[in-house]
Amino acid sequence: SSELTQDPAVSVALGQTVRITCQGDSLRGSSASWYQQKPGQAPVLVIYGKNNRPSGIPDRFSGSRSGNTAFLTITGAQAEDEADYYCDSRDSSGNHPLYVFGTGTKVTVL
Protein backbone atom coordinates (compact mmCIF):
# COMPACT_ATOMS: atom_id res chain seq x y z
CA SER A 1 0.00 0.00 0.00
CA SER A 2 1.00 3.65 -0.46
CA GLU A 3 1.72 4.74 3.10
CA LEU A 4 4.21 7.38 4.18
CA THR A 5 5.39 7.42 7.79
CA GLN A 6 6.81 10.45 9.58
CA ASP A 7 7.95 11.01 13.16
CA PRO A 8 5.07 12.75 15.00
CA ALA A 9 7.18 15.53 16.49
CA VAL A 10 10.69 16.92 16.61
CA SER A 11 12.22 19.91 18.34
CA VAL A 12 15.18 22.08 17.40
CA ALA A 13 17.02 24.89 19.12
CA LEU A 14 16.90 28.26 17.42
CA GLY A 15 19.61 28.42 14.76
CA GLN A 16 20.33 24.71 14.81
CA THR A 17 19.65 22.03 12.18
CA VAL A 18 16.76 19.59 12.13
CA ARG A 19 16.06 16.71 9.72
CA ILE A 20 12.56 15.35 9.19
CA THR A 21 12.12 11.88 7.73
CA CYS A 22 9.43 10.37 5.52
CA GLN A 23 9.47 6.65 4.85
CA GLY A 24 7.48 4.60 2.37
CA ASP A 25 7.76 2.15 -0.52
CA SER A 26 6.44 4.69 -3.07
CA LEU A 27 9.54 6.81 -2.46
CA ARG A 28 11.75 4.21 -4.16
CA GLY A 29 10.35 5.32 -7.51
CA SER A 30 9.62 9.01 -7.03
CA SER A 31 10.74 12.04 -5.11
CA ALA A 32 8.78 13.42 -2.19
CA SER A 33 7.32 16.89 -2.04
CA TRP A 34 7.24 18.71 1.27
CA TYR A 35 4.62 21.10 2.62
CA GLN A 36 4.65 23.45 5.60
CA GLN A 37 1.38 24.12 7.40
CA LYS A 38 0.88 26.71 10.12
CA PRO A 39 -2.25 26.75 12.33
CA GLY A 40 -5.36 27.85 10.49
CA GLN A 41 -3.60 28.05 7.13
CA ALA A 42 -3.46 26.00 3.98
CA PRO A 43 -0.30 23.97 3.34
CA VAL A 44 2.53 25.67 1.47
CA LEU A 45 4.95 23.82 -0.82
CA VAL A 46 8.54 24.15 0.42
CA ILE A 47 10.43 21.43 -1.51
CA TYR A 48 9.70 19.54 -4.73
CA GLY A 49 11.59 17.22 -7.03
CA LYS A 50 15.08 16.16 -6.10
CA ASN A 51 15.77 19.37 -4.14
CA ASN A 52 13.93 22.37 -5.54
CA ARG A 53 12.46 25.33 -3.67
CA PRO A 54 9.56 27.43 -4.96
CA SER A 55 10.13 31.14 -5.22
CA GLY A 56 10.08 32.77 -1.78
CA ILE A 57 11.12 29.70 0.20
CA PRO A 58 14.37 30.34 2.14
CA ASP A 59 17.45 28.35 1.17
CA ARG A 60 17.69 26.93 4.69
CA PHE A 61 15.13 24.35 3.48
CA SER A 62 16.55 21.41 1.53
CA GLY A 63 15.46 17.95 0.50
CA SER A 64 17.11 14.61 -0.21
CA ARG A 65 16.23 10.93 -0.62
CA SER A 66 17.87 7.59 0.04
CA GLY A 67 16.15 4.35 -0.84
CA ASN A 68 12.61 4.47 0.54
CA THR A 69 13.24 7.47 2.80
CA ALA A 70 12.98 11.17 2.04
CA PHE A 71 14.42 13.91 4.20
CA LEU A 72 13.60 17.55 4.76
CA THR A 73 16.40 19.49 6.41
CA ILE A 74 16.10 22.93 7.96
CA THR A 75 19.58 24.39 8.44
CA GLY A 76 19.60 27.25 10.93
CA ALA A 77 15.98 26.94 12.06
CA GLN A 78 14.10 30.17 12.72
CA ALA A 79 11.14 30.80 14.98
CA GLU A 80 8.88 31.15 11.95
CA ASP A 81 9.73 27.59 10.89
CA GLU A 82 7.66 26.21 13.76
CA ALA A 83 4.87 24.38 11.94
CA ASP A 84 3.58 21.00 10.81
CA TYR A 85 5.40 19.45 7.87
CA TYR A 86 3.98 16.86 5.50
CA CYS A 87 5.62 14.85 2.76
CA ASP A 88 3.74 13.44 -0.18
CA SER A 89 4.50 11.15 -3.08
CA ARG A 90 3.01 9.77 -6.23
CA ASP A 91 1.88 6.21 -6.80
CA SER A 92 1.75 5.60 -10.53
CA SER A 93 0.81 1.94 -10.49
CA GLY A 94 -2.57 2.76 -12.11
CA ASN A 95 -3.53 4.71 -15.25
CA HIS A 96 -4.12 7.84 -13.18
CA PRO A 97 -1.67 8.76 -10.42
CA LEU A 98 -2.69 8.42 -6.79
CA TYR A 99 -1.21 10.87 -4.34
CA VAL A 100 -0.58 10.09 -0.67
CA PHE A 101 0.48 12.29 2.23
CA GLY A 102 2.73 11.43 5.12
CA THR A 103 1.45 11.34 8.66
CA GLY A 104 2.96 14.73 9.46
CA THR A 105 5.69 16.04 11.77
CA LYS A 106 5.23 18.88 14.23
CA VAL A 107 8.40 20.96 14.44
CA THR A 108 8.95 23.00 17.59
CA VAL A 109 11.66 25.65 17.63
CA LEU A 110 13.02 26.12 21.14
Added chain:
Amino acid sequence: QMQMQESGPGVVKPSETLSLTCTVSGGSIRSGSYYWGWIRQPPGKGLESIGSISYSGSTSYNPSLKSRVSMSVDTSKNQFSLKLSAVTAADTAVYYCAGRLDIVVVPGSVLSYFNYWGQGTLVTVSS
Protein backbone atom coordinates in the same frame (compact mmCIF):
# COMPACT_ATOMS: atom_id res chain seq x y z
CA GLN B 1 -0.69 33.07 -10.56
CA MET B 2 -3.44 30.51 -10.36
CA GLN B 3 -5.96 30.86 -7.52
CA MET B 4 -8.43 28.34 -6.20
CA GLN B 5 -11.59 28.78 -4.16
CA GLU B 6 -13.76 26.13 -2.55
CA SER B 7 -17.51 26.65 -2.18
CA GLY B 8 -20.36 24.64 -0.74
CA PRO B 9 -22.43 24.06 2.39
CA GLY B 10 -20.67 24.31 5.73
CA VAL B 11 -23.01 21.80 7.39
CA VAL B 12 -24.22 18.46 6.04
CA LYS B 13 -26.57 16.04 7.78
CA PRO B 14 -25.45 12.48 8.54
CA SER B 15 -26.15 9.98 5.73
CA GLU B 16 -26.50 12.78 3.18
CA THR B 17 -24.11 13.77 0.37
CA LEU B 18 -21.39 16.39 0.78
CA SER B 19 -20.95 18.51 -2.36
CA LEU B 20 -18.15 21.00 -2.94
CA THR B 21 -16.98 22.96 -5.97
CA CYS B 22 -13.56 24.46 -6.65
CA THR B 23 -13.30 27.46 -8.97
CA VAL B 24 -9.95 27.99 -10.65
CA SER B 25 -8.96 31.51 -11.70
CA GLY B 26 -5.83 32.98 -13.23
CA GLY B 27 -5.27 29.93 -15.39
CA SER B 28 -7.04 27.24 -17.38
CA ILE B 29 -8.27 23.98 -15.92
CA ARG B 30 -7.64 22.48 -19.39
CA SER B 31 -3.89 22.28 -18.76
CA GLY B 32 -2.70 18.78 -19.61
CA SER B 33 0.11 19.16 -17.09
CA TYR B 34 -2.21 19.41 -14.11
CA TYR B 35 -4.39 17.15 -12.03
CA TRP B 36 -7.03 18.74 -9.82
CA GLY B 37 -7.26 17.32 -6.32
CA TRP B 38 -9.27 17.29 -3.15
CA ILE B 39 -7.56 16.95 0.22
CA ARG B 40 -9.16 16.99 3.64
CA GLN B 41 -7.97 17.52 7.21
CA PRO B 42 -10.09 16.53 10.22
CA PRO B 43 -9.73 18.87 13.19
CA GLY B 44 -6.35 18.36 14.86
CA LYS B 45 -5.30 15.64 12.40
CA GLY B 46 -3.19 15.26 9.29
CA LEU B 47 -3.80 15.72 5.59
CA GLU B 48 -5.65 13.02 3.64
CA SER B 49 -5.79 12.88 -0.13
CA ILE B 50 -9.34 12.19 -1.33
CA GLY B 51 -8.53 11.93 -5.01
CA SER B 52 -7.88 13.85 -8.19
CA ILE B 53 -9.29 14.44 -11.67
CA SER B 54 -7.82 15.52 -14.98
CA TYR B 55 -9.43 18.08 -17.28
CA SER B 56 -10.58 15.21 -19.48
CA GLY B 57 -12.39 13.56 -16.56
CA SER B 58 -9.93 10.78 -15.68
CA THR B 59 -10.07 10.13 -11.93
CA SER B 60 -8.15 8.44 -9.14
CA TYR B 61 -9.62 8.01 -5.66
CA ASN B 62 -8.24 7.10 -2.26
CA PRO B 63 -9.07 3.39 -1.86
CA SER B 64 -10.44 4.02 1.62
CA LEU B 65 -13.05 6.46 0.25
CA LYS B 66 -13.55 5.11 -3.27
CA SER B 67 -16.98 3.63 -2.68
CA ARG B 68 -18.38 7.01 -1.59
CA VAL B 69 -16.47 9.52 -3.75
CA SER B 70 -17.27 11.03 -7.11
CA MET B 71 -15.45 13.87 -8.87
CA SER B 72 -16.36 15.80 -11.99
CA VAL B 73 -14.96 18.67 -14.03
CA ASP B 74 -16.66 21.52 -15.90
CA THR B 75 -14.12 23.07 -18.24
CA SER B 76 -16.59 25.71 -19.45
CA LYS B 77 -16.75 27.14 -15.92
CA ASN B 78 -13.14 26.34 -14.99
CA GLN B 79 -14.45 24.30 -12.07
CA PHE B 80 -14.17 20.84 -10.63
CA SER B 81 -16.35 19.24 -7.99
CA LEU B 82 -16.43 16.65 -5.22
CA LYS B 83 -19.30 14.53 -3.97
CA LEU B 84 -18.96 12.35 -0.90
CA SER B 85 -21.98 10.23 -0.07
CA ALA B 86 -23.31 8.71 3.15
CA VAL B 87 -21.34 11.09 5.36
CA THR B 88 -20.80 10.55 9.07
CA ALA B 89 -19.20 12.65 11.80
CA ALA B 90 -15.85 11.18 10.75
CA ASP B 91 -16.12 13.19 7.53
CA THR B 92 -16.06 16.48 9.43
CA ALA B 93 -12.95 18.24 8.17
CA VAL B 94 -11.45 21.21 6.38
CA TYR B 95 -11.64 20.38 2.68
CA TYR B 96 -9.01 21.82 0.36
CA CYS B 97 -8.94 21.87 -3.41
CA ALA B 98 -5.52 21.99 -5.02
CA GLY B 99 -3.77 21.96 -8.37
CA ARG B 100 -1.02 19.40 -8.93
CA LEU B 101 1.63 19.75 -11.58
CA ASP B 102 2.40 16.27 -12.86
CA ILE B 103 4.79 16.03 -15.80
CA VAL B 104 7.26 13.52 -17.19
CA VAL B 105 10.65 15.23 -17.20
CA VAL B 106 12.50 12.35 -18.82
CA PRO B 107 11.33 8.74 -19.22
CA GLY B 108 11.10 7.26 -15.74
CA SER B 109 11.29 10.63 -13.98
CA VAL B 110 8.15 12.56 -13.03
CA LEU B 111 7.93 16.00 -11.47
CA SER B 112 4.82 16.06 -9.32
CA TYR B 113 3.62 18.36 -6.57
CA PHE B 114 0.64 20.42 -5.36
CA ASN B 115 1.62 24.01 -6.03
CA TYR B 116 -1.76 25.73 -5.85
CA TRP B 117 -4.10 25.43 -2.87
CA GLY B 118 -7.46 26.89 -1.94
CA GLN B 119 -7.88 28.41 1.50
CA GLY B 120 -9.96 25.44 2.65
CA THR B 121 -13.55 25.18 3.79
CA LEU B 122 -14.77 23.57 6.99
CA VAL B 123 -17.54 21.05 6.50
CA THR B 124 -19.28 19.81 9.63
CA VAL B 125 -21.45 16.71 9.59
CA SER B 126 -24.20 17.28 12.10
CA SER B 127 -27.94 16.89 12.40
